[in-house]
Every structure is written in C-alpha cells, then in structure tokens.
Amino acid sequence: MRKNVSQDNTAPPALIDIGANLTHDSFTADRDEVLARARAAGVVQQLVTGASIAGSAAAIALARAHEDELFATAGVHPHHAAQLDEQSFGHLAALAAAPQVVAVGECGLDYFRDYSPRDVQRRAFARQLELAATLRKPVFLHQRDAHSDFTAILREHRDALRGGVAHCFTAGVDELACYLDMDLAIGMTGWICDERRGQHLVPLMALIPAGKLMLETDAPYLLPRDLAPKPATRRNEPMYLPHVAAAVARARGESVAALAAHTTQAVRQLFGLPFA
Numbered sequence: 001m002r003k004n005v006s007q008d009n010t011a012p013p014a015l016i017d018i019g020a021n022l023t024h025d026s027f028t029a030d031r032d033e034v035l036a037r038a039r040a041a042g043v044v045q046q047l048v049t050g051a052s053i054a055g056s057a058a059a060i061a062l063a064r065a066h067e068d069e070l071f072a073t074a075g076v077h078p079h080h081a082a083q084l085d086e087q088s089f090g091h092l093a094a095l096a097a098a099p100q101v102v103a104v105g106e107c108g109l110d111y112f113r114d115y116s117p118r119d120v121q122r123r124a125f126a127r128q129l130e131l132a133a134t135l136r137k138p139v140f141l142h143q144r145d146a147h148s149d150f151t152a153i154l155r156e157h158r159d160a161l162r163g164g165v166a167h168c169f170t171a172g173v174d175e176l177a178c179y180l181d182m183d184l185a186i187g188m189t190g191w192i193c194d195e196r197r198g199q200h201l202v203p204l205m206a207l208i209p210a211g212k213l214m215l216e217t218d219a220p221y222l223l224p225r226d227l228a229p230k231p232a233t234r235r236n237e238p239m240y241l242p243h244v245a246a247a248v249a250r251a252r253g254e255s256v257a258a259l260a261a262h263t264t265q266a267v268r269q270l271f272g273l274p275f276a
Contacts, residue, residue, distance in 0.1 A: 012042030013260035014276070015245055016267045017238045018187055019140075019167055019216030020046045022070070023058040026220045026235050035066070038238035042260075044276040045267075046070050046238055047216075049140070051077035051106045053088055056095045063100035068274055073140045074098070075105035081116035081124035093131055102271040104132035105140030106167060109153075112145040121146075122153060129157040132164075138270055139164035141184070147175055151182070158182055163270050168218055169201075176204055180212060185270055187216045190224035190236065190244050192251065205251035210262040211269075215248065217241050 017038070027034055038046065048063055050056030050073045059072035074096040076084045084092070096104050107128040109121050116124070132139045141164050143150040165185040169176070179186060186208050191198040205213075223236040224243050242256070249259040267273060 012242060013245075013257045014044045014264055015042050015215060015241050015260050016264050016273070017043050017046040017217050017219075017241045018165065018214045018267055018271075019049055019189070020219045020238050021051075021221070022046070022048045022062060022219070022238075023055055024220050034237055034239070035069075038241070039069075041239040041242050043238045043241050044069070044264075045273055047102065047140075047271065048072050049106055050074040050095070050101075052080045052083070053091050053095070056092065056101075060095060060098050060100045068276060071102045071271065071273060072098070072100045073103045073105050074101045075103075075107040075128055075140065076124055077106050077142060078108055078110040078121040078125065079113060079115040081121045084124045084127070089127060089131075092128075096131055096135055096137065101137065102273065103138045103140040103164075104128055104135065105164075106142045107139065108142035109146035109150045110142060110144045111149075118146075118149075122149060125150075126153055126157070129154070129161065132162070133157060133160035136162050138162050141166050142168070143171075147171070147178075151178055154182065165214055165270065168216065168222070170198070172200060173204060173207070176207060180208070185212050185214050185266060187214045188244065188248050189216050189218045190222045190240065190247075192247050193224035193226045193244065195225065202251045205248055206253065208252075211266050213248070213259075213263055214267055214270075215241055215245055215259075215263050217244065 048059040050059040056074035063070040063072040166179045167187045192201045219236040249256045
C-alpha cells in the first residue's frame with residue numbers, strides 16, 4: 001500500500017535572525033556547523049551583531065565571507081562607551097560605511113550594569129545616532145533601565161534617522177507604545193519563553209503591527225528555557241529561532257508561516273536585505 005507523503009518533508013518557513021553574536025568565542029570551534037544547522041532550521045539570513053570596534057570588524061569579515069546570508073551591524077555597545085574616543089569613532093565611521101553593514105549599533109544606554117559612566121554612554125549614543133543619520137542606515141538599539149534618557153536622546157535624532165529596531169525587547173506596554181510611536185521595529189527573543197520573567201510579553205505581542213515585529217536569538221545568549229529536550233550546553237544558536245517564532249506566533253494567534261512571512265518582509269525592508 002502506498003504511504004502518504006509526510007508533511008515533515010516540507011521546507012520550514014523562512015526566518016531571519018536579526019541578532020546573532022556569531023563572532024563570540026563560543027562559536028570559534030564550530031561556526032560552520034552552527035550556520036549549517038541554522039539553514040536546516042529555515043533561518044535563511046542573519047545579522048551579526050557588532051558591539052565594539054573589534055567586534056564590528058569581525059562581524060564585517062564574517063559577513064563578507066558569507067555574502068547574501070550574513071550581514072553585519074557596526075557599533076559600540078554602551079558597556080564599551082568609554083572606549084569611543086575620537087580615534088575610535090573614526091574607525092567606527094569607516095567600518096559602518098562598509099557595504100556589509102546594514103545598521104549602526106548595537107548602541108544605546110544600559111543603566112543596569114553601568115560599565116561605562118552614564119554621561120559617557122549618552123554622548124556615545126548620540127554620536128552613533130548622528131553617524132547613522134549621515135550614512136542613511138537604520139540603528140540597532142539597546143536599552144536597559146534607561147528608558148527616559150534613551151527616548152529623550154532618540155527623539156532628538158529620530159527625524160534624521162532612516163529607522164531602527166529596539167533589539168531584545170523585554171519591557172512593558174508603556175515602553176512598547178513609546179517605541180511604536182517613534183516608528184521603531186521591535187525585536188523579540190527567547191525571553192518570551194522564560195516562565196520566570198518573560199510572561200508579561202505574551203499579551204503584548206498582539207499589540208505589535210505586522211511590519212514592526214522582528215525575531216532574534218541574541219545567540220549565544222538567551223537560550224529559550226522551555227526547549228525540550230534541553231540542549232547539553234547553555235549556548236544559544238540561531239537554529240532555535242523557529243522555537244522563538246512558535247512562541248511569538250502562539251501569543252499573536254497566528255500561524256508560524258504567517259509570522260515568518262511578515263517578519264522576514266519587515267527585516268528586508270528596514271535593512272535592505274536581498275531575497276535569499
């Protein structure tokens with residue numbers, strides 16, 4: 001008797017990971033395998049995060065080696081803001097102009113760790129927003145425990161910016177409304193899969209319009225807590241982006257295929273990515 005063709009043979013929906021720290025040391029030994037697993041899971045393109053001068057240069061080199069699959073951001077994370085002197089800013093400006101770079105950042109404010117003085121963070125953030133406006137590239141934004149100062153600085157520059165995404169959104173409804181009011185995209189990670197601290201995000205998902213929602217793993221960080229079976233290590237990988245997508249789709253009351261379609265379209269529109 002002829003068997004029915006299994007639906008498991010169909011290709012997974014195409015997804016784009018907008019935040020993968022693929023230059024992290026934890027990927028050094030098996031980066032090619034990590035990329036292969038991501039492709040097999042349906043992750044067709046990724047943005048490699050640049051969070052320092054050296055990290056941005058490494059992200060560009062990786063993107064150059066994987067044309068049309070990997071793309072880079074170039075920026076200085078608020079943790080490293082104290083390192084952004086005049087010479088370093090010149091280096092950053094040159095890096096950010098590279099064709100592989102689709103956004104300036106990761107930049108913003110982080111008052112949770114305070115690894116750099118807050119006034120230094122604010123100056124570094126403003127300078128990177130100015131750079132993004134000059135280059136006509138969107139911004140890849142970081143904010144933690146600094147919403148008031150973050151939004152005040154961003155509003156000063158918003159009209160000159162091409163757009164941006166609030167990377168790794170973990171805040172509440174008021175912050176979400178503020179970011180959407182500034183016409184920012186919202187990046188969702190596996191934080192929504194955390195039963196301890198991410199459940200407040202579930203009802204917010206329906207408030208994000210299609211076209212303003214994007215997906216990311218923030219690998220190797222933020223491994224979804226509800227993966228089953230649990231991986232042998234705590235390292236997150238882009239291959240787990242479909243797990244994040246499933247959680248977000250459930251919260252929005254839509255299919256993963258529908259979610260994949262509008263999130264990939266939003267990413268390609270904001271960052272100018274080609275079709276893979």
